Amino acid sequence: MFLTRSLFLLAILWLLGAPFPSPAQDTPAEATDPCAQGKENYKAARFDEARAAMLKCVEAGKPDLETLLPLTVMGLREGRLEEAVRFGRQAAETFPADPDAHYWYGRALLRSNRLDEARTQWHEGLQLNMQHKGILEGLARLSLNEGKPRKAYQLLDQMRLQGMDDPWLHRLLADIAAGGGQWEQSLKHLQDAMSRETPTLGDYLAASELSLMLQRNEQAVDFCRQAVRNFPGEASFGALGEAFFASDVMDSAVVYLRRAVDSDSANPRHRFNLANALEVVGQYNEAEKHFLFFLAAKPDDVVGNFNYGIHLEKQGKPVEALYHINRTISLDPSMVSARIVKVQLLEKLGQFDQAVAEIQQLKLMDPDNTAELLSWEDRLVRTRDVALGKREEGKVHLLHMVLPDESLVRQVQDYLDSGADFGSLVQQFSTGPAAARGGDIGWIDPQEMMDEMKEAIEGLELYEISPPIESRGLYHIFKRLP
Secondary structure, three states: OHHHHHHHHHHHHHHOOOOOOOOOOOOOOOOOOHHHHHHHHHHOOOHHHHHHHHHHHHHOOOOOHHHHHHHHHHHHHOOOHHHHHHHHHHHHHHOOOOHHHHHHHHHHHHHOOOHHHHHHHHHHHHHHOOOOHHHHHHHHHHHHHOOOHHHHHHHHHHHHHOOOOOHHHHHHHHHHHHHOOOHHHHHHHHHHHHHHOOOOHHHHHHHHHHHHHOOOHHHHHHHHHHHHHHOOOHHHHHHHHHHHHHOOOHHHHHHHHHHHOOOOOOOHHHHHHHHHHHHHOOOHHHHHHHHHHHHHHOOOOHHHHHHHHHHHHHOOOHHHHHHHHHHHHHHOOOOHHHHHHHHHHHHHOOOHHHHHHHHHHHHHHOHHHHHHHHHHHHHHHHHHHHHHHHHHOOOEEEEEEEEOOHHHHHHHHHHHHOOOOHHHHHHHHOOOOOHHHOOEEEEEOHHHOOHHHHHHHHOOOOOOEOOOEEEOOEEEEEEEEO
16 A cells, blocks of 8 residues: 555665655545544644644554554654654554564664664564565664674665665665675675766765775776766865876876875875875975875874885985884784884894894794794894994995086985985996995995095994095095994
């Protein structure tokens, strides 16, 4: 009957948080019949009058299902939960063979936090009608709340297989599938939803993320292009930049991520991704600025601290890098990759005993790589012993760059000022014999060098770079290592 179908629609809309629709008009009822008056007023959306008349109908002792269910619905709609439970129970007890009665009684019980009783009513209703979409959805949402997504998915998919084709159903199936790591299934459900109504910005962005999970980078870029076309702004620009980054199209990634972070209030995630993209294309100074923006907003972000530590290490700032790697480990002690980087930094800083101690911890955390770690440990011990001996002899460990003219010196100094790696610049520009080794000339006794070089080297702090030193038409630059 019409009323039963209307009540079912009300059930679905109520579950989704939508406002209750106004029932259709019907013919006037006899003024002396409160039951008929209540039904007429309810259909006309005159809910106050409908409730008053229907209560009289109940008092007269002759309510039917078309009176009890509207009283239950209005009780739920208007927050009179005890009333909703009372009339829902009366409906279910008086009309035990009607699945809608069990459904609405279950709804009232659910709103009253009587979850087990609600589930019982819905299971009874489902035995009467295995295809009752309201009951299936109610049980599915209960399963979600109880942390049983697989069961919820099965119930909702049953609704889909029975012919329910609403976009919200496809989106909910997509969310559940994504939560279980079923990216392919999730993307299919989401595309079904997007094909049935105008996609939202959230749809495009979710579809892009799922495509990236499936390593379909070109598809992700396409979804984000549509997002930019229909919803231009920070979110769509940032997502397109991320999709280009994943596709290794770095110039485009930088362009769109810059557009996303056009204001200081930009999403920190976009700042972080821009910093990483700039790092890849070699724009280290700008990358530094955005890393710092990100960490100011998210100081406890594990990956943010880790990536910034890597950035600082590449800029020849091992002390500062070690601080952020230690911060990473304090936030996530189980992060093996951070501990590996820590050992590398400690080795660079000449802190060999601390590096060996860290390897002991790594052997406990990563037993599958014990052989490699033991080899690394042995090398550290040998390097430590050699370094101690050389220092006792008054020697220093140096990188050496040889440049043929002043113009190249100025160019290299600009690169160094921008944070470029000294060893990489040696390999690119130096004419010295150690260029292929990044300029590593090993342990040198300053006393055996020319006076101008000796003075420059003896005054160098660890990791400090000397000014250019001219000798016999060539320019020499040194960097001190542990």
